[in-house]
């Protein structure tokens with residue numbers, strides 16, 4: 001898993017690349033917490049267009065950041081259909097704004 | 111493995127998609143032999159731009175068609191670096207014309 | 221289409237990804253769609269992660285075994301550890317129940333949702349065996365035609 | 368980086384691809400480059416294909432085992448069948464030698480070229496064991512620095 005972040009206005013945009021599971025949960029959690037501590041007033045947008053897999057260990061990291069951020073604003077973009085299925089089953093789509101992967105996004109990245 | 115063929119002038123152009131190994135050797139052999147029987151006077155160009163893996167079972171199919179075709183002309187295009195390594199080790203590059211995968215080819219196919 | 225694959229690997233987090241890659245390659249031999257394979261991967265990922273975290277308390281030297289059996293019915297996967305075991309399986313399977321406050325208690329929920337059958341057997345101090353079945357829909361339809 | 372994975376699977380051609388996918392996932396846990404992993408895949412593909420074709424004469428009901436051991440030296444892979452066996456190993460390892468006129472006799476050549484060490488043990492009627500080692504270059508350099 002690798003992450004790339006950009007700060008834009010009042011939000012931190014983090015593009016995640018790789019599978020979100022038990023193996024990548026700790027490094028992702030640490031990287032995100034570091035950013036949230038550094039930019040204390042900003043919201044977080046996680047771009048998941050390069051995430052092909054997520055399970056409950058990966059979800060735990062996202063939900064944990066959501067709780068930690070209180071009202072700072074967290075959203076997920078570039079969510080692929082199979083990742084969305086998992087988010088929905090966990091009820092995350094009801095509390096965190098989630099937008100889909102646009103087909104064009106993929107073309108641009110290749 | 112899937113194959114798509116086009117007949118162009120005096121050659122049969124066959125685009126192969128998939129790994130060339132023990133599992134795909136028989137279906138590939140049969141498909142190629144059928145084409146060689148149908149177009150008895152034409153040469154064969156195998157486009158390997160969508161072949162990411164080949165081992166000696168896959169090579170056997172190519173070398174077998176080469177022998178069977180006698181002087182009809184066989185060439186390989188779109189050969190990726192790792193496939194080329196295997197072809198070179200087997201000495202096939204010395205007897206069959208081989209051209210590389212062009213970076214642009216990949217972009218077009220996506 | 222008939223196949224049996226047995227794997228044994230150490231309880232290191234790296235092997236969760238290995239188990240997923242292997243189960244995807246095995247399931248790919250049956251008439252499962254890509255999205256069905258994605259769901260099977262989640263179920264396997266949960267079971268193997270549980271073996272590591274709960275079965276072996278994240279120690280890297282425990283053995284985990286995964287057996288995958290493909291037949292015309294579909295895919296049967298058995299994931300087994302020889303670690304801590306579960307005292308109360310019914311409680312463990314409740315949605316949101318987790319013995320670890322940092323975790324969400326969704327592992328068994330995902331296994332149940334993404335597979336057609338789930339059986340859990342466990343003995344405290346001996347280990348846990350999770351057996352999951354995913355039926356292949358296409359085959360189901362074919363065999364109905366045959367009958 | 369330390370890991371051990373044992374697999375047992377049936378002698379069906381589908382499993383050649385499974386063995387490749389699994390070895391690639393395991394090798395990916397060590398500092399091998401993508402092209403090194405491609406070469407390891409060829410060597411494993413040859414050994415598993417040989418077990419199917421020559422060890423079990425293409426019958427689908429033989430067991431093949433693959434054990435992969437990762438350590439700081441690199442990757443060790445052992446592929447074993449319990450089939451026909453090889454009468455003359457030295458002859459079998461000659462380039463271009465094949466007992467099957469349809470094949471090219473390049474399997475052992477590829478295993479030797481793509482791996483750093485190759486050991487073959489075989490008993491007629493009992494089976495064949497191929498052990499191959501690929502050293503991880505980055506680790507090799509590191510350990511030289513350490514000494």
Ligand SMILES: Nc1ncnc2c1ncn2[C@@H]1O[C@H](COP(=O)(O)OP(=O)(O)O)[C@@H](O)[C@H]1O
Nearest residue numbers: 270271274275312318319323324325327328348
């Ligand atoms: N292999 C196992 N060994 C021991 N305990 C387990 C195992 N799998 C699950 N459990 C127990 O069942 C509980 C619920 O599991 P699960 O639904 O996967 O949620 P989570 O992993 O988030 O805790 C775990 O918290 C643990 O107490």
Ligand SMILES: Nc1ncnc2c1ncn2[C@@H]1O[C@H](COP(=O)(O)OP(=O)(O)O)[C@@H](O)[C@H]1O
Nearest residue numbers: 417421422459465466470471472473474475495
């Ligand atoms: N696992 C095996 N069981 C029995 N015989 C084998 C095995 N592997 C190799 N051999 C013998 O060694 C010969 C050479 O093998 P190889 O170099 O891989 O070439 P090929 O597979 O093209 O015949 C084979 O033709 C076969 O006679």
